[in-house]
Amino acid sequence: MCGTMNSKMKLLVIVIVAAAIIIPASIYAYNLYLTTQVGPANFIPSNSTFVLKINQNGSSYYIFGSDKGFAILTPINSEIQMQKSNLTFNNTSIPLTKYANIGGFEVYQITLYDIIDGYLANQSSRYLSSYPIDDQFFQNLTNESLYLYEPYSNHLIVGTLGEIKNTIYAYNHGTNFSNKYKYISSKGLAEFYINSSNETIWGNISNTSIYVFVHLTNGNITQLYNETLYLRDLGVKVIKLNSSTLELIIPVSSISKQF
Amino acid sequence: MSSNFFNIYSHYFRNYYRSKSFYLILIIVALASVLMSYLTFKYSNRVSEMLPSRLISLSKVNSELLMMYLWAYILSSLPVFASVFFSSPAISSEIEMRTGYFVFSQPVDRTILVLAKYMAAVTVTIISLLVYAFSEVISIIYVYGFIEYNQLLWSMAMLILFILALTAFTFLLSSIFNKNLYAYITSFVVYFVIFYAVNLILYLLYNYNAFFLLNNAATIIERVYVNINPTIFTSNFSLNPAGINDIILSSVVFIIYTIACLVGAIVVVENKEVQ
Amino acid sequence: MEIKLENIVKNYGKFRALGPLSLTISQNGIITILGPNGAGKTTLLKVLVGLSKPSSGRIYINGKDFQNNRKEILKNMGVLVEQPEFYPYLTGREILEFSGKLKGLKGKNLEEEIKRVSEITGSLEFLDKKVGKYSRGMKQRLGISVALENDPPIMILDEPTFGIDPIGSLEIREVLKNLNKNREKIIIFTTHIVEEASYLSDRIIILENGIIKNDTLNDSDYVLVKVTGNLINLGKYQEMTIKKLSDNQALIRIRKENLPDFNREITQKNDILFIERSSQVEEAIRELSDH
Numbered sequence: 001m002c003g004t005m006n007s008k009m010k011l012l013v014i015v016i017v018a019a020a021i022i023i024p025a026s027i028y029a030y031n032l033y034l035t036t037q038v039g040p041a042n043f044i045p046s047n048s049t050f051v052l053k054i055n056q057n058g059s060s061y062y063i064f065g066s067d068k069g070f071a072i073l074t075p076i077n078s079e080i081q082m083q084k085s086n087l088t089f090n091n092t093s094i095p096l097t098k099y100a101n102i103g104g105f106e107v108y109q110i111t112l113y114d115i116i117d118g119y120l121a122n123q124s125s126r127y128l129s130s131y132p133i134d135d136q137f138f139q140n141l142t143n144e145s146l147y148l149y150e151p152y153s154n155h156l157i158v159g160t161l162g163e164i165k166n167t168i169y170a171y172n173h174g175t176n177f178s179n180k181y182k183y184i185s186s187k188g189l190a191e192f193y194i195n196s197s198n199e200t201i202w203g204n205i206s207n208t209s210i211y212v213f214v215h216l217t218n219g220n221i222t223q224l225y226n227e228t229l230y231l232r233d234l235g236v237k238v239i240k241l242n243s244s245t246l247e248l249i250i251p252v253s254s255i256s257k258q259f
Numbered sequence: 260m261s262s263n264f265f266n267i268y269s270h271y272f273r274n275y276y277r278s279k280s281f282y283l284i285l286i287i288v289a290l291a292s293v294l295m296s297y298l299t300f301k302y303s304n305r306v307s308e309m310l311p312s313r314l315i316s317l318s319k320v321n322s323e324l325l326m327m328y329l330w331a332y333i334l335s336s337l338p339v340f341a342s343v344f345f346s347s348p349a350i351s352s353e354i355e356m357r358t359g360y361f362v363f364s365q366p367v368d369r370t371i372l373v374l375a376k377y378m379a380a381v382t383v384t385i386i387s388l389l390v391y392a393f394s395e396v397i398s399i400i401y402v403y404g405f406i407e408y409n410q411l412l413w414s415m416a417m418l419i420l421f422i423l424a425l426t427a428f429t430f431l432l433s434s435i436f437n438k439n440l441y442a443y444i445t446s447f448v449v450y451f452v453i454f455y456a457v458n459l460i461l462y463l464l465y466n467y468n469a470f471f472l473l474n475n476a477a478t479i480i481e482r483v484y485v486n487i488n489p490t491i492f493t494s495n496f497s498l499n500p501a502g503i504n505d506i507i508l509s510s511v512v513f514i515i516y517t518i519a520c521l522v523g524a525i526v527v528v529e530n531k532e533v534q
Numbered sequence: 535m536e537i538k539l540e541n542i543v544k545n546y547g548k549f550r551a552l553g554p555l556s557l558t559i560s561q562n563g564i565i566t567i568l569g570p571n572g573a574g575k576t577t578l579l580k581v582l583v584g585l586s587k588p589s590s591g592r593i594y595i596n597g598k599d600f601q602n603n604r605k606e607i608l609k610n611m612g613v614l615v616e617q618p619e620f621y622p623y624l625t626g627r628e629i630l631e632f633s634g635k636l637k638g639l640k641g642k643n644l645e646e647e648i649k650r651v652s653e654i655t656g657s658l659e660f661l662d663k664k665v666g667k668y669s670r671g672m673k674q675r676l677g678i679s680v681a682l683e684n685d686p687p688i689m690i691l692d693e694p695t696f697g698i699d700p701i702g703s704l705e706i707r708e709v710l711k712n713l714n715k716n717r718e719k720i721i722i723f724t725t726h727i728v729e730e731a732s733y734l735s736d737r738i739i740i741l742e743n744g745i746i747k748n749d750t751l752n753d754s755d756y757v758l759v760k761v762t763g764n765l766i767n768l769g770k771y772q773e774m775t776i777k778k779l780s781d782n783q784a785l786i787r788i789r790k791e792n793l794p795d796f797n798r799e800i801t802q803k804n805d806i807l808f809i810e811r812s813s814q815v816e817e818a819i820r821e822l823s824d825h
Binding site for chain 2: 010022
């Protein structure tokens with residue numbers, strides 16, 4: 001059959017079969033690529049209820065979570081350092097305990113007690129030497145633990161165990177914030193993102209203004225637009241971007257006026 | 260069809276391993292093996308000094324994995340030289356050396372010819388690198404007492420996929436030209452200049468890691484030990500081995516290159532005029 | 535057996551190298567393709583064996599379309615196109631094994647066939663040397679051996695005696711003549727050597743600028759003349775049309791009834807006259823040989 005098959009037909013079949021393999025493989029590769037990137041967005045779970053990004057001195061700090069837990073992604077710098085098995089924060093040394101290897105990452109445990117104890121130990125000579133400290137009291141009160149791990153070089157994620165697990169899962173399975181990073185990628189003092197079942201709110205804060213975008217998942221933005229029109233009197237710009245999205249531009253000066 | 264394939268494969272394989280190019284590659288590989296063995300024996304306890312001093316990490320530095328990373332880093336460049344010698348002139352030499360008048364007038368599909376010659380080139384490339392792999396295993400076991408087999412097997416598997424992809428790529432370039440010199444130069448320029456330039460531009464201007472470039476995908480050979488990508492300029496890396504997703508991604512890229520380039524070469528050769 | 539070319543055209547860009555050309559070969563025997571440099575002889579052979587695809591037209595071998603049955607047809611074809619080159623690190627024997635297996639030979643049959651064809655072409659003594667060390671003539675003999683393998687009913691040979699020493703060339707000519715003894719094959723070959731063409735051919739096809747100018751099948755009134763003198767001198771023969779093939783080769787077409795006069799005129803030394811076979815002609819040749 002191969003011998004009698006027209007050579008042009010044969011080539012066509014080869015090309016079609018190859019395309020049928022290459023095209024879906026390329027799409028799969030691209031999606032896989034997104035999951036292997038090493039950056040903050042790849043560790044923030046996609047279904048986070050809130051994400052806050054604070055930019056300071058060229059570094060970015062992320063605080064994110066949901067009603068079930070929270071975590072902070074922070075660069076390791078002069079304020080936060082790792083030395084052997086201790087976390088050093090503002091000259092306060094906090095011991096780390098290995099907790100488990102979760103999803104390929106070594107997760108460590110610190111207790112709030114240790115944090116406060118460490119802080120107090122540092123501070124006590126200056127401020128609290130005259131106050132007696134009841135260790136038992138603090139231990140009972142602060143039995144909660146925080147967990148941390150190193151997602152990639154020079155960065156830490158610290159948070160509740162549930163949220164730590166969520167971040168590792170989000171990285172390993174690609175269910176992370178990489179597709180939504182555009183909400184918090186503008187350059188300002190801070191960016192924020194809040195997601196609920198009905199609406200998504202995001203924005204950023206600069207020296208002069210706060211930009212807030214509201215997008216309704218279902219329904220028309222018109223009612224909300226009408227309800228916020230009064231803010232114009234306070235110097236706030238209210239702009240209807242489309243049938244489901246509203247933009248508010250709040251000058252920082254108008255806030256300070258209010259307070 | 261399969262007996263034709265094996266007949267053609269065995270004759271091309273014989274022609275390859277008897278050629279001067281094969282012995283030249285063996286010498287290059289042997290030289291690399293000697294240098295890396297010397298490095299392993301002499302500097303095994305100082306290998307962690309190659310990491311940036313400001314790197315702060317919770318993970319303990321695994322010096323053996325770092326050393327195997329260095330071996331693999333060199334290993335991932337060797338197939339490029341082998342493929343230039345064996346695969347760049349694969350099709351162009353049939354025209355330039357006029358062996359095409361003989362072989363293309365034989366009662367055999369040109370597709371089978373291309374595939375059989377391709378497999379012969381892959382085989383001889385793998386054989387030429389065995390010396391290096393063998394030296395690596397001996398040196399590491401001698402110095403460290405044991406070897407990370409899991410990572411080694413992954414690295415070798417990725418190397419084989421890389422050889423398949425790279426050979427297919429250079430076959431495609433070879434099929435386009437009728438002169439060996441153009442095929443040699445194009446292979447080198449595309450791999451060492453164009454790929455690197457595209458990588459640089461995409462990363463510096465758009466902060467985009469060009470995972471689809473063959474040289475980028477080839478870094479998985481060393482990243483299965485320590486996930487440091489030498490082709491991108493990021494400060495974000497991990498001392499952990501690359502995860503399974505990285506391995507799958509590079510494997511898929513290799514497979515795409517292999518299929519696309521082989522099909523391209525077959526289409527070109529089927530329509531090629533022997534002149 | 536039949537080879538049929540229908541309206542074959544081969545273009546290289548805007549340059550027409552061949553065609554439109556139609557040709558049918560249905561009688562066994564040796565067919566010579568003759569023509570000056572650039573006439574399209576090698577292009578025609580390349581198209582015939584699939585090394586080059588025609589820009590238009592079709593080729594049928596024994597009624598089968600060549601493009602769609604290439605592999606099957608080439609199994610029954612012995613091919614030698616251009617001056618052959620082989621893989622330099624393989625021996626002649628390995629080359630013959632390679633091509634023999636592709637033609638379906640194996641085991642003892644293959645060994646015997648290799649021995650047979652090497653003996654015919656005189657290549658047995660250097661068969662186990664690597665081809666990279668072969669001279670031009672040795673490669674040519676190996677190429678003919680490859681073409682002879684499996685005793686194909688159709689052979690396509692491009693200047694088979696090129697690069698071979700004079701004695702060797704004579705041997706190769708005798709090989710071809712022997713192959714044609716029982717008229718069991720179609721052997722198509724090209725040559726520049728007029729004596730070779732006339733000595734061997736049952737039919738001569740003249741190509742010029744890519745098209746067939748003359749074909750002895752249809753036009754038997756012509757002779758091939760090799761002259762060492764100035765071709766202008768031939769102009770005095772009024773009853774002839776002369777086509778110059780090269781500096782010292784010409785195709786002269788004369789009317790048959792002028793043949794006896796013509797013979798008497800050209801009896802000079804070094805002029806060789808080849809004429810279509812007939813009893814008159816045989817006598818004329820004998821006369822020339824005696825001088």
